Amino acid sequence: MNDYTIISDTTPVLAFIKKNEIDILKKLFNRIFIPKAVYDEILNTPKDLGNEARILQDELKKKWIIIIEIKSLKYSDLGLGKGENEAINLCMEYEKPLLLIDEKKGRNIAKSLNIKLLGTLGILNLIKKKDLKNTDELTKNINLLVKKGFYLSSEVILSFIDNLKNK
Secondary structure (H helix, E strand, O other), rough: OOOOEEEEOOOHHHHHHHHHOOHHHHOOOEEEEHHHHHHHOOOOOOOOOOOHHHHHHHHOOOOEEEEEEOOOOOOOOOOOOHHHHHHHHHOOOOOEEEEEEOHHHHHHHHHHHHOOOEEEHHHHHHHOOOOOHHHHHHHHHHHHHHHOOOOOOHHHHHHHHHHHHHH
């Protein structure tokens, strides 16, 4: 993953903050860039964000997560939320971006712009591939994410678990 500039939308970073496992992302990625809109979305998430805000602030101080203020948008209206829109636009400023994004519409737009992408479940697969967690631990991660309010369809969860067990 070191070949890529890692840019994240809100959901993947927030998923690991909520699971209190931001350190595992550090084992996968040297640095993560987020647009200002993603930072704002994370801080304005309505669900009990006291601890999450502190974790994000700590990572910003360490300069591992870096906020990028976008001056002008190449694609001003992609029909997405502000965070997704800015994250995709930020990708356009780098030669080899890897976008961390979960939302289906945003993923489809990013693919149409030839942006490589990885979602939260893809990150969990990468964790398994790198032997940072076993199948049982990753299954527990999915359960925790669902309990913390992350929406994942039953089909996506079952496919992910089948994929884990077949590796």
